[in-house]
Amino acid sequence: MRRISIEKIKKRIGQRVKIAGFVRIIRNQGSIKFLVIRDISGAIQAVVTKARTEAATVVESLSLESVIEVTGSVQEEKQAPGGIEIAVEKILVLSRASAELPIPVVEKGDEKTSLQKRLDWRWLDLRKSEKTLIFKVWTLMEQAFREYWTRDKYIEIHSPKLMSTPSESGAELFEVKYFNRKAYLAQSPQFYKQMAMAAGFERVFEIGPVFRANPSFTSQHDTEFTGYDAERSFISSHQDVIRGEERIIRYVLGRIKKKLGEEILALYDRNLSVPSVPFPQVTMRQAKEILAKLRVPSEKDGDLSPQEERALSAYIKEKKNHEFVFVTEYPVKVRPFYHMRLESDQKLTKSFDLLWNGLEITTGAQREHRYDILVAQAKEKGLKLKPIQFYLNFFRYGCPPHGGFGLGPSRMLMKVFNVDNVREVTYLYRGVKRLEP
Amino acid sequence: MRRISIEKIKKRIGQRVKIAGFVRIIRNQGSIKFLVIRDISGAIQAVVTKARTEAATVVESLSLESVIEVTGSVQEEKQAPGGIEIAVEKILVLSRASAELPIPVVEKGDEKTSLQKRLDWRWLDLRKSEKTLIFKVWTLMEQAFREYWTRDKYIEIHSPKLMSTPSESGAELFEVKYFNRKAYLAQSPQFYKQMAMAAGFERVFEIGPVFRANPSFTSQHDTEFTGYDAERSFISSHQDVIRGEERIIRYVLGRIKKKLGEEILALYDRNLSVPSVPFPQVTMRQAKEILAKLRVPSEKDGDLSPQEERALSAYIKEKKNHEFVFVTEYPVKVRPFYHMRLESDQKLTKSFDLLWNGLEITTGAQREHRYDILVAQAKEKGLKLKPIQFYLNFFRYGCPPHGGFGLGPSRMLMKVFNVDNVREVTYLYRGVKRLEP
Numbered sequence: 001m002r003r004i005s006i007e008k009i010k011k012r013i014g015q016r017v018k019i020a021g022f023v024r025i026i027r028n029q030g031s032i033k034f035l036v037i038r039d040i041s042g043a044i045q046a047v048v049t050k051a052r053t054e055a056a057t058v059v060e061s062l063s064l065e066s067v068i069e070v071t072g073s074v075q076e077e078k079q080a081p082g083g084i085e086i087a088v089e090k091i092l093v094l095s096r097a098s099a100e101l102p103i104p105v106v107e108k109g110d111e112k113t114s115l116q117k118r119l120d121w122r123w124l125d126l127r128k129s130e131k132t133l134i135f136k137v138w139t140l141m142e143q144a145f146r147e148y149w150t151r152d153k154y155i156e157i158h159s160p161k162l163m164s165t166p167s168e169s170g171a172e173l174f175e176v177k178y179f180n181r182k183a184y185l186a187q188s189p190q191f192y193k194q195m196a197m198a199a200g201f202e203r204v205f206e207i208g209p210v211f212r213a214n215p216s217f218t219s220q221h222d223t224e225f226t227g228y229d230a231e232r233s234f235i236s237s238h239q240d241v242i243r244g245e246e247r248i249i250r251y252v253l254g255r256i257k258k259k260l261g262e263e264i265l266a267l268y269d270r271n272l273s274v275p276s277v278p279f280p281q282v283t284m285r286q287a288k289e290i291l292a293k294l295r296v297p298s299e300k301d302g303d304l305s306p307q308e309e310r311a312l313s314a315y316i317k318e319k320k321n322h323e324f325v326f327v328t329e330y331p332v333k334v335r336p337f338y339h340m341r342l343e344s345d346q347k348l349t350k351s352f353d354l355l356w357n358g359l360e361i362t363t364g365a366q367r368e369h370r371y372d373i374l375v376a377q378a379k380e381k382g383l384k385l386k387p388i389q390f391y392l393n394f395f396r397y398g399c400p401p402h403g404g405f406g407l408g409p410s411r412m413l414m415k416v417f418n419v420d421n422v423r424e425v426t427y428l429y430r431g432v433k434r435l436e437p
Numbered sequence: 438m439r440r441i442s443i444e445k446i447k448k449r450i451g452q453r454v455k456i457a458g459f460v461r462i463i464r465n466q467g468s469i470k471f472l473v474i475r476d477i478s479g480a481i482q483a484v485v486t487k488a489r490t491e492a493a494t495v496v497e498s499l500s501l502e503s504v505i506e507v508t509g510s511v512q513e514e515k516q517a518p519g520g521i522e523i524a525v526e527k528i529l530v531l532s533r534a535s536a537e538l539p540i541p542v543v544e545k546g547d548e549k550t551s552l553q554k555r556l557d558w559r560w561l562d563l564r565k566s567e568k569t570l571i572f573k574v575w576t577l578m579e580q581a582f583r584e585y586w587t588r589d590k591y592i593e594i595h596s597p598k599l600m601s602t603p604s605e606s607g608a609e610l611f612e613v614k615y616f617n618r619k620a621y622l623a624q625s626p627q628f629y630k631q632m633a634m635a636a637g638f639e640r641v642f643e644i645g646p647v648f649r650a651n652p653s654f655t656s657q658h659d660t661e662f663t664g665y666d667a668e669r670s671f672i673s674s675h676q677d678v679i680r681g682e683e684r685i686i687r688y689v690l691g692r693i694k695k696k697l698g699e700e701i702l703a704l705y706d707r708n709l710s711v712p713s714v715p716f717p718q719v720t721m722r723q724a725k726e727i728l729a730k731l732r733v734p735s736e737k738d739g740d741l742s743p744q745e746e747r748a749l750s751a752y753i754k755e756k757k758n759h760e761f762v763f764v765t766e767y768p769v770k771v772r773p774f775y776h777m778r779l780e781s782d783q784k785l786t787k788s789f790d791l792l793w794n795g796l797e798i799t800t801g802a803q804r805e806h807r808y809d810i811l812v813a814q815a816k817e818k819g820l821k822l823k824p825i826q827f828y829l830n831f832f833r834y835g836c837p838p839h840g841g842f843g844l845g846p847s848r849m850l851m852k853v854f855n856v857d858n859v860r861e862v863t864y865l866y867r868g869v870k871r872l873e874p
Contacts, residue, residue, distance in 0.1 A: 136592060
């Protein structure tokens, strides 16, 4: 007999089936023993009567979280969760768990175990259905992004993570011993997705790891995370990038809500809504005016602090009933040298961030594709040209006007599930003090 | 007027259109000037008559590979390639290329420029339509793999590339300065996809970079490449993994042939065929017997040299008319400690490689999921347990039987296009001496 997944059992009442999974609960009531077995699709109660002596003996010595294969018949039973259970004929232990679990594996509400301990034993933590759901949503989210892009004729690239020079500022950079020289880990695929524009690919996306030697310990930062990057040629301004991004986000959230919205609501009490387009926009200048009226202290000229991001999102939510807001026209001083400047005000850039319920999930811009202007902007920022000459070369032999954005999927998931810590939505978190497991 | 892509022009005969792209050819015949303009979708001839003085003046000073926007009407013209051309009204130069190109940008057959020089100026090399096609196929291939897996309820993971200890042998490892300690770049997601099995995810895949400090200079090796990895729980043996893999490869090649098969044939003279399932299989012992009969020298006991791989594939092609062959049951001595052993012969593993037309594109196996046996196998290989204890722990608290495979998409593309060098099918190649651009 072939093993079937637990979610399919409800259609097999009266039939013999074989299932397999982790033993989540063992209740030994003497002559009758109950198990709860969980696989990736759900959980089921299994009942072992005294008559099944062999199976009963197996249960006697069974430890929680062992992996077993159960053969038996499906029967209706009002007192069982979901109204059905399996009357066990035979149990085979596929993998025996040590009797002492380092952390308890209980569904929803394990608030006693510290986050650090849960991260130490991450694979046990991930066995809980509310944790598994995060990665089911991640899978769906990523596939939805890709479907949208590939339908839109985007080409996928995998750019190298090993570089001979820093990809961005040079700060927060990891150094690699590379044979007889040094290499650096890419802090973003920025330069290489722009290279694809110079190669005439016109539309590209990349999904891959980015590395930041960020020494901070906040709930939102990690030293390695997954980035979604997109770049497009022949745009008129950053507004084309914005319009593209709001449409794809609407599409992706629509897919998530439709397929997994009920589970998100059940396990996280979060009713996901699909945002209308266009998303609200404010310029940085307008944002600062709004925040001044709200008496939120401005920590940095031309940029928003986390507190300001939250206050601005709350304001937009109240005024426009929208969870998203684009902040545009960041000043030159807080943006990298390659952001294009506004024709009408050379101190401002054709750039934007996207906030979702108070958290920045995206940075984007039109890029400067004119070699001479790009070189002038790099010099103005005080950059040495030699280390970035390979990048500047991309613009010497024809390059279409282009722009794009980078989006953090783990930040997006924090907002999908309303969780505050990026560690909870990352498969295996990496931080200053954490390289394990 | 909105720019349209060049492939759509044939439906616009008699209409005014706007296109944009790179200037591939300029032919100045005095009173009449011809341009060939290429975008991602194709190429078109544009004709500038003397009457269009402004446009004619622009062409006078135009350099090859500049990016221009052309407005004009589409007309039939027998002498033009494809039978249509654009009668130019207006030309706007979006990006001027330097007059001297470092490498010529000509379609198909640029055999004069050295590979090294083409890699130095990779973005110019990639502008040729036969190069762009490789990445259109890559995009389709990757999406097809993902569609198959996600339909099959696989969960996608992004495992960390920064590790505190080596993921595999410890050889060919890149070391990273990680704050006050050392980290290493993952040589494969092996340990972490197995962690997902211990987490009860049941089926996972990962697409991401892998890093190997391989000092060799062959046409098939690089220090960073993209890996496709899949892992599945509740299998009976490595044969379940094999059956899964041959089906997905059949599906993916079917998608590629259907959508881009004609372009591959036209530009690479390669008629892709969709393989039948099951693929032929030989055990390593049988392979060695076949090769002995063919008088191919055996370089390594229990493993195949590139010469042996080519000879074996040629033999299978002749005997079974199949481009693929699984080689199974590798001896313990050439496989890592975590491969499960055959019940019938403890010197052999439940493992396989997949060869496609003489090139190894996959390694796979059932893994040993029983803690005690896994520890014994590690010791037998002479491994120190301490650095791998975090991995061994995955198997202490229940872990389903499982197996999987890793596949190299760039190797697969070498066979799709019949090209011999991995550098040609990699967006930006990384090797011992190459970290640029």
